[in-house]
Amino acid sequence: MGDHVMREHTTSGCKSHLSILHIPEPLRTSQEQAALEGHLAACARCHAEAGRLTEAIAAFRAEPDPALPVGATEKILARVARDREVSETAANEPQAFQQGEAGGGRAGSGQAVRSWKGFLDRLLGSMGPPRVMFPALAAALLVVVVVPLTLTRDGVREKSPGAGAIRPLVDLQATVERIQPDGSSTLTRVSDGMTMGPEDGLLFQFSVEGVAQVSLVECDPEHHFTVLFDHGTLDPASGGIIPLTDDRGRLLRYVPDGPAGEYVYLAVASPEPFSWNAALLDTVWNRYTDRVLAPLEAGGFSGFAIDALRIRFDPGLEQAPYQAVPDRR
Amino acid sequence: MAAYQQGDQGAFEELVRRYQSRIYRFLLKLTGNETLAEDALIETFFKLHRAAARYRSQSRFSPYLFTIAYREGLMILRKLRQEAGTTSGFDEGRFNRTQHTSLWPAGSSPASSVEARDRLRAVDRALELLTDAQRAVFLLYYREELSTADIARVLDTPAGSVRAYLCQARKTVCNILDAWEATPDLAAGRARRDATSSP
Numbered sequence: 001m002g003d004h005v006m007r008e009h010t011t012s013g014c015k016s017h018l019s020i021l022h023i024p025e026p027l028r029t030s031q032e033q034a035a036l037e038g039h040l041a042a043c044a045r046c047h048a049e050a051g052r053l054t055e056a057i058a059a060f061r062a063e064p065d066p067a068l069p070v071g072a073t074e075k076i077l078a079r080v081a082r083d084r085e086v087s088e089t090a091a092n093e094p095q096a097f098q099q100g101e102a103g104g105g106r107a108g109s110g111q112a113v114r115s116w117k118g119f120l121d122r123l124l125g126s127m128g129p130p131r132v133m134f135p136a137l138a139a140a141l142l143v144v145v146v147v148p149l150t151l152t153r154d155g156v157r158e159k160s161p162g163a164g165a166i167r168p169l170v171d172l173q174a175t176v177e178r179i180q181p182d183g184s185s186t187l188t189r190v191s192d193g194m195t196m197g198p199e200d201g202l203l204f205q206f207s208v209e210g211v212a213q214v215s216l217v218e219c220d221p222e223h224h225f226t227v228l229f230d231h232g233t234l235d236p237a238s239g240g241i242i243p244l245t246d247d248r249g250r251l252l253r254y255v256p257d258g259p260a261g262e263y264v265y266l267a268v269a270s271p272e273p274f275s276w277n278a279a280l281l282d283t284v285w286n287r288y289t290d291r292v293l294a295p296l297e298a299g300g301f302s303g304f305a306i307d308a309l310r311i312r313f314d315p316g317l318e319q320a321p322y323q324a325v326p327d328r329r
Numbered sequence: 330m331a332a333y334q335q336g337d338q339g340a341f342e343e344l345v346r347r348y349q350s351r352i353y354r355f356l357l358k359l360t361g362n363e364t365l366a367e368d369a370l371i372e373t374f375f376k377l378h379r380a381a382a383r384y385r386s387q388s389r390f391s392p393y394l395f396t397i398a399y400r401e402g403l404m405i406l407r408k409l410r411q412e413a414g415t416t417s418g419f420d421e422g423r424f425n426r427t428q429h430t431s432l433w434p435a436g437s438s439p440a441s442s443v444e445a446r447d448r449l450r451a452v453d454r455a456l457e458l459l460t461d462a463q464r465a466v467f468l469l470y471y472r473e474e475l476s477t478a479d480i481a482r483v484l485d486t487p488a489g490s491v492r493a494y495l496c497q498a499r500k501t502v503c504n505i506l507d508a509w510e511a512t513p514d515l516a517a518g519r520a521r522r523d524a525t526s527s528p
Contacts, residue, residue, distance in 0.1 A: 052506045053499065057471055059449040065350050066357050069367040076345050076371050080378045084338075 082185045086177075170214060172267035172307040175203045177253060192310050197317035201253035204229075206267055214269045217281065221261025225281045228254065228265075256313045263313050264288070269305045330390055333381055341381075345374055348391075351473060352398045358456060358468050359402040365409065369401040376401065392479040399465055399483050406461065455502040466491055467498035 040047045174190040178200045188194075190202070206214050216229035256263050268284055288308055332340035352373055356366040376397050384393065456464050462484060469475045469483060477495070481488040 049503060049506075053503055056449070056452050056502055056506060060452040061471055063449055065354050066363075068350060068353055069363065069370075072353070072367055072370060073345055073349060076349070076374045077342055079371060079375050080341065083375070083378065 079179070079185065086187065170267045170269035170305045170307050171207045172216070172265065172309055173205045173207070174265070174309055174311075175205070177201045177203055190309055190311065193312060195312040195314060195317065197313075198255060198315050201255050202265075202311070203253060204265070204267075206269075213271070213273055214267060215276065217266045217268060217276075217284065218256070219264040219266070219285060220256065220258040221263065222259065224258070225278075225285070227276050227281075230276065256311070258313070260314050260316070261312070263311045265309045265311065267307045330381070330384055334384065341378060344377070348394055349374070352394065355395065355468055355473060356398055356402050358472070359399070359461070359465055360406055361457065365405050366402075369398065369405050372401045372405075373398040389479070391473075392475060392482050395469060395473065395475065396483045396485075402465075403461055451505045452502055455498070455505045458501055458505075459498055462486070463494045463498045463501075466494040470495055 040050055176188045176190055176194065176196050177185050178188075179185045187203075196202070204216060206216075214229070215227055218226040218228050220226070266284060266288055274280070284304065284306065287304070288306055330340070330344065333344065349370065353366055353370045356369045356373070357363060360366050360369065373394070377394060380397070456467065459467065465484060466480055469480045470477070475483070477488050477491045480491045484491065
């Protein structure tokens, strides 16, 4: 009979040795053990119950292991491998930006340009053109990219500082991560208006010019605001794009939990601390919808920089098409 | 784990292969649902990978991994309960020792449901009636053979609470067995089995 069971023999309700019920385990002294065994030898009721419990627990301990789900190991390893890949890509981002600037990017053209420049750099690098040809080729492609960017239709994605421009500038980017049935995941850079489903997770990244206090605000289809990330200090000296992580350094994988419809995510950056309240949220929202980059308050701190992304969320969507919806504007 | 921290990616696969059966076994009993257990299993090792840099080699690995698994299991159960608004997976603390007749699933009498079961099923049934913490303690102590001190670390609770949970879990198993013994049909069935099995 296992001693771990014998200690609980008083569950039979035997009143003669109630104190034994409170014996912590393991039994502290040989005297306690002897007292217990003595009682079990004398009390048939306790002995029988201890016997039943011993057998039940022995059967439980001897139960064969359940079969692992098919492919579980592969799913685990695939997910971890994918995460390593993402981490390595994120770690290489700052270097890519530096390459972009070194390649002749226009000073003051904003992160969006440098992002594209870095992206093109990597793209062309992977295609393998001779490095001596790269500057000319990249410059030609940059014209194709930069012109549309600087002629943004509504200014929402406008990064170029105009009159009354505010520092820091902020750039919000997001990637949609979808976990596949085999445990692997795919990453798709979010384009404005992209549709996502409940199985997709948003991974946010900021980049800023200048030291900034950055917040991330969600506006759901019912115009409710949620501050998802409040006042993280993002110092560009730490390098390039800064992924949005929780307090343990894990990438935040965000899934809207509201109704279907359009969600707007506003990255709000300010060189000085500020406190969120309903009025300020409305003000920021109005600035977003008005597409005005002027300072919020005369005489106050210098103001906010805002960047926005729109997502269409469909909770019933099992396979998001990853296609941008038609621009309504 | 130390090898994985040093960048040996094969070490992680070795960890998975070495521990996945134990973790899955624990999660399956904790959640009572294969799908939930598999999800929690994958998430457990993913979190282990993410936490690799923070792992300190002086702490024992097995309790560390069970800590992650326990939290993942709880998180999935709670999320499911919130979403469903009802019980999915095991319920929390339904057991009332004064209501033995309610221990058995609706539509099945103790006679019909237990006669064919062995004592193992009594333990399984008891596990369903325990709270999440009690169930975890019982599993970690009796099946995974962790010490009460290690279990206290896994649950982030005082060792005294672990012992109390263990005591409550054993009482619940005893009560199930008592109900079994108290059922005349079962007693008769067991007597018949005993008679036929004796020489």
